Amino acid sequence: MNSGSTSSFDEHQSRVLNATFFIVAVGFLLCLFSSYEFIHFNLFPYSGGVGCGITEGLDCKDALQSHYSSFLGRSLGNWGALFYSGVLIFLLVWKRSERKEPDTALDTLFILCSVSVALSIFLFFISMTQLSALCPVCLTLYAVSIALLVAVYLLGRSPSISFVNRVGNGVIGSLGLVRGIPRFLISEVFRRLFTREFPFAVFLLVLGTIGFFSDQGFYLFFSKTEKRDVAVENIGKEWERQPVRDILSDTKAGPLQDYVKGPSDSPIRIVEFFDFECPYCRMFYFDLRDLREKYSESVRVEYRNYPLDHRCNPHMPANAGHANACEAALFSRCAGEQGKYFEALEYLMTLEILGGEANPRQVRNSIRRGSEVLGLDSDAIYECMKSERQLEVLSRDITIATELDLKGTPTVWV
Structure with a gap:
């Protein structure tokens, strides 16, 4: 590859990296909103209706009520926020100029994004077959996960490494995530706490903390801000304004009784x-x-x-x-x-x-x-x-x- 084509390739990669940052930031914010609505709707219903209801066919209430909306005690929004915060942290410390081929970390991220897309397809299938309305936030997140997969693929593309080799390298890297993540945190985040990059390290830790504890954070937020007495009083007033309905009942003993x-x-x-x-x-x-x-x-x-x-x-x-x-x-x-x-x-x-x-x-x-x-x-x-x-x-x-x-x-x- 000559110098002109190398420069063009690097310029293209820079644009892809910027696009990847944008995609990940959008995914992170949407997942935080999903986590917020999950806590709001399921634990603090007195705080008002959910904010993602658009029409009868586009409403997230069914998704929030579904048992597919959480996993291991955390909302899917919380898990998504953790994933996207992790990707953001990785991209912020990843140095394209020092990139080696094959780039195991980037190829591992490609595999993780592939899993994310597979999960999105599964959840979309659940939405279509088991829910009466589609969740607009969920649909947007499905699109974001696909966009991120494409962006990471383009970011790691190399003239000298085949796609098959990238996948194999990524699978091997994924198998070592249990050891790789702590090693990454120590070498790329915690060590910066003892250097002039201390503020940057604190920012990375705050970002990861927000992603990991989004459900708990929104729970504390609603616990402090919900005006339950006022909400209950308003509900009572609304109930009093409703017309009296006569619901007939048959309590006479027999097989068809109420x-x-x-x-x-x-x-x-x-x-x-x-x-x-x-x-x-x-x-x-x-x-x-x-x-x-x-x-x-x-x-x-x-x-x-x-x-x-x-x-x-x-x-x-x-x-x-x-x-x-x-x-x-x-x-x-x-x-x-x-x-x-x-x-x-x-x-x-x-x-x-x-x-x-x-x-x-x-x-x-x-x-x-x-x-x-x-x-x-x-x-x-x-x-x-x-x-x-x-x-x-x-x-x-x-x-x-x-x-x-x-x-x-x-x-x-x-």
């Missing part, structure tokens, strides 16, 4: 529409149970089904994701025919596999195993679930919920 806990003359009547596979319904069940037990003489709770499952709910798309919500609802009502509705309710709400990611067939078997656990007549349960009489009650609940303009589960009327 199940109620509490005295019929109680001054407070609570009607809950829930889904057995809804994670928030499962958490709220215990709060409502404690409330019912604490104020047993003055509170009456009515349990109504609204399965987010197209098998019994015509308002749900086929990809709603709750494959056994109808099965669980039918089992609870069939147990009610044998006088054990509330025992079945407790069993299902505490059945961990029902709220997890297990195979639907395994979940279904665990639901039906409740017959043995609760001492029910298995043949009668089988006959009941095969018949359509309890489906009529589910359909009745779904119709009432639709007339009430139910938006999701759990939903409560007082």
Whole structure:
């Protein structure tokens, strides 16, 4: 390669490096926003609605509620912020002028970016098949991950190294990440703390800390700034402005009855529409149970089904994701025919596999195993679930919920 072509190649690489910095910075900021919204929506709902809802089809609420939104106790936004902060730190200390070929660090980054793109494709597939709306922030991050992969590929491109050799070199480098990351931090970050580059080293450490602890940081932020009393007061005023709705109930003993806990003359009547596979319904069940037990003489709770499952709910798309919500609802009502509705309710709400990611067939078997656990007549349960009489009650609940303009589960009327 002559000097003219070398100069042109270096100029091209400089532009690619600048573009890479921009892409990584955008990805980092978007991941921080995703982490912010995850903490906001899931832990501090009184602080207002999420900020990434654009239209009915472009809204991040479904993504934030999904069990795919977190991993090992951290939001995917937090993991993404950690990844992009790490890439930023690497690029800030990487010296193109001292680059050796093959560049193991850059090739390893290429492999990590490839994994990031594969994860983005998987999450996009989940969005298309299991969520009712697409998350705009997520879609943008998927595009950013692809752009970063292309940029890193171009950044590491060399006339003397083939693509296959780069991939092989990157795979080998990836296998040594456990040792490589601490070595990188010591040689490129911590050593600068004892030189004139101390401010730069502190900046790198702050950048990494923000990426690693974004969830915790936003949790502390909301803990200090949320005006919970004001928010609750506003919610109460909004509730008072709503028109009174008369929700009919049939509490006369029989196979099609509505199940109620509490005295019929109680001054407070609570009607809950829930889904057995809804994670928030499962958490709220215990709060409502404690409330019912604490104020047993003055509170009456009515349990109504609204399965987010197209098998019994015509308002749900086929990809709603709750494959056994109808099965669980039918089992609870069939147990009610044998006088054990509330025992079945407790069993299902505490059945961990029902709220997890297990195979639907395994979940279904665990639901039906409740017959043995609760001492029910298995043949009668089988006959009941095969018949359509309890489906009529589910359909009745779904119709009432639709007339009430139910938006999701759990939903409560007082």
